[in-house]
Amino acid sequence: xxxxxxxxxxxxxxxxxxxxxxxxxxxxxxxxxxxxxxxxxxxxxxxxxxxxxxxxxxxxxxxxxxxxxxxxxxxxxxxxxxxxxxxxxxxxxxxxxxxxxxxxxxxxxxxxxxxxxxxxxxxxxxxxxxxxxxxxxxxxxxxxxxxxxxxxxxxxxxxxxxxxxxxxxxxxxxxxxxxxxxxxxxxxxxxxxxxxxxxxxxxxxxxxxxxxxxxxxxxxxxxxxxxxxxxxxxxxxxxxxxxxxxxxxxxxxxxxxxxxxxxxxxxxxxxxxxxxxxxxxxxxxxxxxxxxxxxxxxxxxxxxxxxxxxxxxxxxxxxxxxxxxxxxxxxxxxxxxxxxxxxxxxxxxxxxxxxxxxxxxxxxxxxxxxxxxxxxxxxxxxxxxxxxxxxxxxxxxxxxxxxxxxxxxxxxxxxxxxxxxxxxxxxxxxxxxxxxxxxxxxxxxxxxxxxxxxxxxxxxxxxxxxxxxxxxxxxxxxxxxxxxxxxxxxxxxxxxxxxxxxxxxxxxxxxxxxxxxxxxxxxxxxxxxxxxxxxxxxxxxxxxxxxxxxxxxxxxxxxxxxxxxxxxxxxxxxxxxxxxxxxxxxxxxxxxxxxxxxxxxxxxxxxxxxxxxxxxxxxxxxxxxxxxxxxxxxxxxxxxxxxxxxxxxxxxxxxxxxxxxxxxxxxxxxxxxxxxxxxxxxxxxxxxxxxxxxxxxxx
Numbered sequence: 099x100x101x102x103x104x105x106x107x108x109x110x111x112x113x114x115x116x117x118x119x120x121x122x123x124x125x126x127x128x129x130x131x132x133x134x135x136x137x138x139x140x141x142x143x144x145x146x147x148x149x150x151x152x153x154x155x156x157x158x159x160x161x162x163x164x165x166x167x168x169x170x171x172x173x174x175x176x177x178x179x180x181x182x183x184x185x186x187x188x189x190x191x192x193x194x195x196x197x198x199x200x201x202x203x204x205x206x207x208x209x210x211x212x213x214x215x216x217x218x219x220x221x222x223x224x225x226x227x228x229x230x231x232x233x234x235x236x237x238x239x240x241x242x243x244x245x246x247x248x249x250x251x252x253x254x255x256x257x258x259x260x261x262x263x264x265x266x267x268x269x270x271x272x273x274x275x276x277x278x279x280x281x282x283x284x285x286x287x288x289x290x291x292x293x294x295x296x297x298x299x300x301x302x303x304x305x306x307x308x309x310x311x312x313x314x315x316x317x318x319x320x321x322x323x324x325x326x327x328x329x330x331x332x333x334x335x336x337x338x339x340x341x342x343x344x345x346x347x348x349x350x351x352x353x354x355x356x357x358x359x360x361x362x363x364x365x366x367x368x369x370x371x372x373x374x375x376x377x378x379x380x381x382x383x384x385x386x387x388x389x390x391x392x393x394x395x396x397x398x399x400x401x402x403x404x405x406x407x408x409x410x411x412x413x414x415x416x417x418x419x420x421x422x423x424x425x426x427x428x429x430x431x432x433x434x435x436x437x438x439x440x441x442x443x444x445x446x447x448x449x450x451x452x453x454x455x456x457x458x459x460x461x462x463x464x465x466x467x468x469x470x471x472x473x474x475x476x477x478x479x480x481x482x483x484x485x486x487x488x489x490x491x492x493x494x495x496x497x498x499x500x501x502x503x504x505x506x507x508x509x510x511x512x513x514x515x516x517x518x519x520x521x522x523x524x525x526x527x528x529x530x531x532x533x534x535x536x537x538x539x540x541x542x543x544x545x546x547x548x549x550x551x552x553x554x555x556x557x558x559x560x561x562x563x564x565x566x567x568x569x570x571x572x573x574x575x576x577x578x579x580x581x582x583x584x585x586x587x588x589x590x591x592x593x594x595x596x597x598x599x600x601x602x603x604x605x606x607x608x609x610x611x612x613x614x615x616x617x618x619x620x621x622x623x624x625x626x627x628x629x630x631x632x633x634x635x636x637x638x639x640x641x642x643x644x645x646x647x648x649x650x651x652x653x654x655x656x657x658x659x660x661x662x663x664x665x666x667x668x669x670x671x672x673x674x675x676x677x678x679x680x681x682x683x684x685x686x687x688x689x690x691x692x693x694x695x696x697x698x699x700x701x702x703x704x705x706x707x708x709x710x711x712x713x714x715x716x717x718x719x720x721x722x723x724x725x726x727x728x729x730x731x732x733x734x735x736x737x738x739x740x741x742x743x744x745x746x747x748x749x750x751x752x753x754x755x756x757x758x759x760x761x762x763x764x765x766x767x768x769x770x771x772x773x774x775x776x777x778x779x780x781x782x783x784x785x786x787x788x789x790x791x792x793x794x795x796x797x
Contacts, residue, residue: 116213116220116221117210118210118213118214118220119210120206120207120210121207121209121210121211121212121213121214122210122214124207124210124211124299125157125158125211125214125295128158128295128298129158129159130145130158130159130160130161131148131158131159131160131161131294131295131297131298131318132161132298132301132316132318133161133163133167133171133316133317133318134298134301134302134305134314134315134316135167135170135171135174135315135316135317136170136174136311136312136315137305137310137311137312138305138311139298139301139302140167141161142161142163142164142166142167143161143162143163143164143167143318143319144161144162145159145160145161145162146159146160146162146291146320147159147160148160148215148291148292148293148294148295149292150214150215150217151216151217151292152217152218153217157214157215157295158295160291160294160318160319161318161319162291162318162319162320162322162323163288163317163318163319163323163326164319164322164323164326165326167317168317168323168326168327168330171286171315171317172257172286172330172332172333174311174312174315175257175284175285175286175312175313175315175332176256176257176284176332177312178284178310178311178312178313179254179256179257179283179284179312181310182279182282182283182284182310182313183253183254183282183283185282186246187242187243187244187245187246187280188242188243188246190239190242190279190280190282191239191240191242191243191280192239193279193307193308193309193310193313194235194236194238194239194242194276194279194280195235195236195239196307196308196309197235197303197304197307197309198232198235198236198239199307200303200306200307201228201231201232201235201300201303202232204299204303205224205228205232206224207299208223208228208268208296208299208300209223209224209227209228211295211296211299212227212267212268212293212295212296214295215267215293215294215295215296216265216267216293219389222389226484227266227268227269228268230269230484230486231268231269231272231273233485233486234269234272234273234276234486235272235276237276237486237487238276238277238279238280238486238504239280241277241280241504242280242281245280245281245504251510252505252508252509252510253282253508253509254281254282254283254507254508254509255283255334255335255358255507255508255509256283256284256334256335257283257284257285257286257332257333257334257335258278258283258284258285258286258333258334258335258336258337258507259285259286259288259327259328259330259333259335259336259337260274260275260278260285260286260287260288260337260338261288261324261327261328261336261337261338261339261340261348262274262287262288262289262290262297262339262340263290263339263340263341263364264290264292264293265293265364267289267290267293267294267296267297268296268297268300270339271287271289271296271297271300272300273339273362273486274287274337274339274362275287275314276486277503277504277506277507278335278337278507279313279314280504280507281504281507281508283334283335283507284312284313284314284315285313285314285315286315286316286317286327286333287301287314287315287316287317288316288317288318288319288323288324288327289316289318291318291319291320291323294318297316297318298316298318300316301314301315301316325351328348328351328352328357329351329352329355333357334357334358335357335358335359335360335507336348336352336357336358336359336360337359337360337362337506337507338359338360338361338362339362339364340362340363340364341363341364342363342365342449342762345361345363345762346759346760346762348361349361349755349756349758349759349762350756350759350760352755353752353753353755353756353759354748354749354751354752354753354755354756358506358509360506360507361762363452363762364452365448365452365453366397366398366448366452367387367397367398367452367453367454367455367481368397368398368400368445368448368453368454368455368471368473369384369397369398369399369400369454369455369457369481370400370441370445370454370455370456370457370467370471371399371400371401371402371405371409371457372402372438372441372456372457372458372460372463372464373402373404373405374458374459374460374463375405375457375458375459375479376457376459376479377405377408377409377412378412379457379479380409380457381409381412381413381415381416382416383455383480383481383482384397384399384413384481385413385416385417386482387481387482388417397455397481398431398433398444398445398448399431399432399433400432400433400434400435400441400444400445401432401433401434401435402434402435402436402441403434403435403436406432406434409432410432438463438466438467441467442467442470442471442472445471445472445473446472448472449761452473452474452475453473453474453475453476453477454468454471454472454473454475454476454477455476455477455480455481455482456468456471456476456477456478456479457478457479458478458479459479461478464478464479465478465791465793468791469656469789469791473789474489474787474788474789474790475488475489475789475790475792476789476790476791476792477791477792478791478792478793478794479794480651480792480794483647483648483651483792485647485648485653487645487647488645488647488653488655488790488792489502489503489655489788489789489790502783502788505783510776510780539565539566540566541558541559541565541566541567541568542565542566542567542568542700542703542704542723543568543703544568544570544574544578544703544706544720544721544722544723545703545706545709545710545719545720545721546574546577546578546581546720546721546722547577547578547580547581547584547585547716547717547720548581548710548715548716548717549716550706550710551568551574551577552568553568553569553570553571553574553722554570554571554573554574554577555569555571555573556568557569557571559699559723561698561699561700564617564698564700564701565700567699567700567703567723568703568723568724569723569724569725570693570722570723570724570729571724571728572732574722574724575691575722575729575732575733575736576732576736578691578720578722579662579691579720579733579736579738579739580738581716581717581720582662582689582690582691582717582718582720582738583662583689583738584717585689585715585716585717585718587715588684588687588689588714588715588717588718589659589687589688589689591687593637593638593685593687594638596637596684596685596687597633597634597635597637597638597685598634598713599684599712599713599714600630600633600634600637600681600684600685601630601631601634602712602713602714603630603681603708603709603712603714604627604630604631604634606708606711606712607623607626607627607630607705607708608627610708611623611627613704614626614673614701614704614705617673617698617700617701617704618671618672618673618674618698618701622671622673622674623673623674625671625674626673626674626676626677626678629674629677629678629681629778630677630681632778633681633682633685633778633782634681634685636685636778636779636782637682637685637686637782639779640657640686640779640782640783640786641657642654642655642656642657643655650794650795650796651792651793651794651795652792652793652795653790653791653792653793654790654791654793655788655789655790655791656788656789656791657686657783657786657787657788657789658687658786658787658788658789659686659687659688659785659786659787660686660688660740660741660764660785660786660787661688661689661738661739661740661741662688662689662690662691662738662739662740662741663683663688663689663690663691663739663740663741663742663743663785664690664691664692664693664730664733664734664736664739664741664742664743665679665680665683665690665691665692665693665742665743665745666692666693666726666729666730666733666742666743666744666745666746666750666754667679667692667693667694667695667702667745667746668695668745668746668768669695669696669697669698669746670695670697672694672695672697672698672699672701672702673701673705675695675745676692676694676695676701676702676705677705678778678781679692679743679745679781680692680719682778682781682782682784682785683743683781683785684714684718684719685782685785686782686785686786687786688740688785689717689718689719689720690718690719690720691720691722691733691739692719692720692721692722693721693722693723693724693726693729693730693733694721694723696725696726696746699723699724700723702721702723703721703723705721706721709721726746726750727746727749727750727753730742730744730746730750730753730754730757731753731757734753734754734757734758734763734765735757735760737761739763740763740764741763741764741765741766742754742758742763742764742765742766743765743766743767744765744766744767745767745768751767751768754767755767764784764787766784
C-alpha cells in the first residue's frame, strides 16, 4: 500500500474514470442528429457519420440540410419573428431564464454527450463550458430587461443565422443565440456537422422549456448548408464563430449584400512569462488550460531568457503528472525573449490574435504589457477566465459580450432614402490634364503629413463650378498612410487634449463660415460646426469600465483606437458629412486618410486649410482628392490601414467590403443609401475596439 507521505512527495494525479453511460444511452436512442423546424424534430438530406475523434468509432449520423429544409426553416422563423419581438424584454427574459434552468437540470447529460462527440474531458465540460453556457443565458435575460427599461429606439435585425465551430459546440451555440434572442431576433442555428449532437439536445430542450416554435430553428449540415443559409435573402444577420480562414470566406461571400455580420475568431493565445513571475503558478495554469481546451490551437509560449530552461523543466514535470492528457503543444515550442519590448514584437507576429496571458509579479510591468500587446482579451497572472459580461474574441471586430456585445444584434431606425446611382465618372481621362500652364489657377493640393502637395503625378481635375483639384494615385495614398502611421503623437494624447484640437478646428471653421457657405450653404456649415462641438464634448464620455465578474477577479474593459482609418466620403453634403465622419475617428485617437466627396472634392481640399491652422498634429488627418473607386481599392488592400469606412455608391461599398475581407478589417458602409446617417455617439463607438483585461486580486 502506498504511504501518504509518498503520495504527498510525488504529487502525481491518478486517473479518474467518469461514466458516460447517460450520454451514450441518449445518443443510441437517437442514432440520427435531427433538424428542428417549427418546434418539431425532423430529418432530411444525405446522411454523414458522426465520429468520436478520440476513438474513431461512429456515434450517430447527421443529415445535411439543403434547399427544401432551408426554405421550411426560414419560413417558420419569419413567421415567429414578429411575435417574439413583440413579446418585449420581460417576456423574452422569462424564456431565457427557463432555458437556463432546464439546461442546469440536464448538465450531466449535456456534458457526457459533448464529451463523447468531442473526445474531450468530461470534467472540463462540467467545470467550464456548461456553467458558462448557463451563465450566458441568465446574463442576456437580464440584458433584455435592461434594454426594455432603457426604451431604446433600436430594433432587432430579424432572422439571425448562427454558424458554429466544431470546438466547444454547446458554449459557442449559446454564446451566439443568447444575445440574439434577447434582442428580439429569431435564430437559425447551424452547428458543425462534426459535432452536431449537443445542438440537437439543446433544440429539444428549448422546445420542452416552452420556447415558441420557430424562435430557435436548428439546421444540421456541412459547409454547403452554411453557405446556403448565410447567403439566403431572408437572412438579415449572420453571427459566426470559427477560424479566421472561414471568416474571410464568409465576408467575401456576403460583401455588398447588406447583411449585418458579427464575427468571433477562434485565434490563438500568446503566453508571456517574465523573469519575476511565479513559475510554478504559471506552469500549473498553462497545463490546466491545455486540459480545458482539447482541439484548440495551442498557445504561443514566450518566456524570458533567464528562466526559459527552468520553466521548461517545470512544465515538463507538470505535464508528466497527467500522461493521459491530450497535449496541445510541447515545451519545445517555447520561444525565449530578452526584453519586454521584444516579447511585444514577437506577439505582434500573429495575424489574428485573440488573447494573451501575461505573467509578472510587478503589476506596473504587467499592466503596461496588457495595454500594448496585440490582443483583445488579456489575462494578468491567469489564463482562460470568461464571463458573458466581458467582451471577448478577435481584434478589430464587433465583440461578443461586454457593454457593446448586445448592440451588435440590434439595428438603428431605418433612414429611408434611395440608392445612389454610380457616378458619371467626373474623373474621366479627358478631363484630367498635366500641370497647369502659367495662365491657369494652381489646383488645390492634397494635404499629407501636415503639408500641401501637388501629388505624385501632378495631375488635376477641373471641377464643374469650382477650382481645379489634385488627382491622387496609388503613391499619394501610400504617402498619406505612411504619414498617418508615423503620427504616433495623436493617439498618445488624452481624450481631453484631442477634444481641444477639435474645438480649435470648429473655431477656425467659424471664422471662414462665409467662404464655406458660398461653396455649400449656411445650413451645412452650421451642421459641420455643431458636429465638431458635439464630437469634442462627447469623446470623453466613451469610456471603459471596471467590474467585478468572477470571484477574485476584476476586469477592465477599455476602448482602444482602431489605428489608421480610411474614410471615403459620400457625394452629398461634402462639408458636413466629411466632418461627421472624420471627427469621431480622430476623437477616439485614430489617424485618418480621407478621400473627399467625388462630386465636390474642392470642398474637402479647401477644408484642409482649416485643419492646417488648427492644433491637429501633422499626419493625424490626411486628405487626398481623386477618383474614389481606385483609391478605395488601394486603401482596402494596404497592410497599414486598420479599417475602412466607405460611403459612396452601392458598387463602391461592395468593393470595399470584398477587398477588406482578406485581413478581416472592420468595414463600415451604408450600402449606397443617400439618407444613411448615424449619431455622434454611435460613430465614436464605431471608431474604437474593446480590450478586456483580467486582474486577480487577493492573497
